[in-house]
Amino acid sequence: MKDIVFANVNKSFGEEQVLKDFSAVIKGGETTSVMGGSGCGKTTLLNILMGFIPPDAGTVSGVPERKSAVFQEDRLCEAFGAVSNVRMAAGNRVPKELVKEHLKELGLKEDMFNKPVADFSGGMKRRVAIARAVLFDADILFLDEPFKGLDAVTRQAAISYVRNYTKGKTVILVTHDEAEARQMGGEIIRMEQAEIWEENDDY
Numbered sequence: 001m002k003d004i005v006f007a008n009v010n011k012s013f014g015e016e017q018v019l020k021d022f023s024a025v026i027k028g029g030e031t032t033s034v035m036g037g038s039g040c041g042k043t044t045l046l047n048i049l050m051g052f053i054p055p056d057a058g059t060v061s062g063v064p065e066r067k068s069a070v071f072q073e074d075r076l077c078e079a080f081g082a083v084s085n086v087r088m089a090a091g092n093r094v095p096k097e098l099v100k101e102h103l104k105e106l107g108l109k110e111d112m113f114n115k116p117v118a119d120f121s122g123g124m125k126r127r128v129a130i131a132r133a134v135l136f137d138a139d140i141l142f143l144d145e146p147f148k149g150l151d152a153v154t155r156q157a158a159i160s161y162v163r164n165y166t167k168g169k170t171v172i173l174v175t176h177d178e179a180e181a182r183q184m185g186g187e188i189i190r191m192e193q194a195e196i197w198e199e200n201d202d203y
């Protein structure tokens with residue numbers, strides 16, 4: 001799996017410059033956590049990687065074609081059940097029984113599998129979104145605060161689950177939680193530090 005290379009990436013929204021000469025290497029086939037305060041540009045970085053928005057300047061190379069994601073909002077089909085939501089994305093080649101095993105591993109109860117996700121709690125929806133991203137046959141997973149809103153026990157189960165089933169894939173996790181980043185393993189990119197370093201570098 002190729003490394004992803006950001007070279008002097010700039011991105012502004014109107015007058016606000018969110019990314020300023022952002023350069024970094026994300027190792028292919030490994031997990032990287034992106035940390036930084038609210039509004040520093042973490043989701044913008046993911047949006048550029050996913051191809052949703054272009055950078056104003058600079059280049060991004062090495063992003064695999066087959067991508068999956070857990071977005072900050074779950075983006076599930078509310079009228080459909082948990083199993084259907086996963087299989088709509090992952091494809092019908094993924095057997096129902098396998099989807100159910102994954103949902104169970106994430107702590108969802110069997111009687112919920114076919115209920116409309118509109119009736120689910122926020123944490124249950126998160127776990128369906130996580131299973132959907134993991135079971136889709138992607139080379140890279142973008143996880144934008146995927147464990148937010150999960151209680152401590154469920155969060156641990158979800159972290160172990162993601163680690164287990166994404167071995168050899170490139171995983172980019174956006175999180176505010178240092179412990180979570182450490183548990184996921186791999187490198188940590190601190191976006192604010194990059195900015196501070198840049199400012200100091202001028203002197």
Ligand SMILES: Nc1ncnc2c1ncn2[C@@H]1O[C@H](COP(=O)(O)OP(=O)(O)OP(=O)(O)O)[C@@H](O)[C@H]1O
Nearest residue numbers: 013014016018036037038039040041042043044045
């Ligand atoms: N489409 C857009 N149009 C205008 N401004 C935007 C757009 N997308 C992001 N921004 C602005 O860019 C800045 C960075 O937003 P971004 O969502 O990337 O931050 P973040 O680090 O992910 O924040 P958080 O941790 O709160 O999710 C914010 O000030 C935001 O308002």
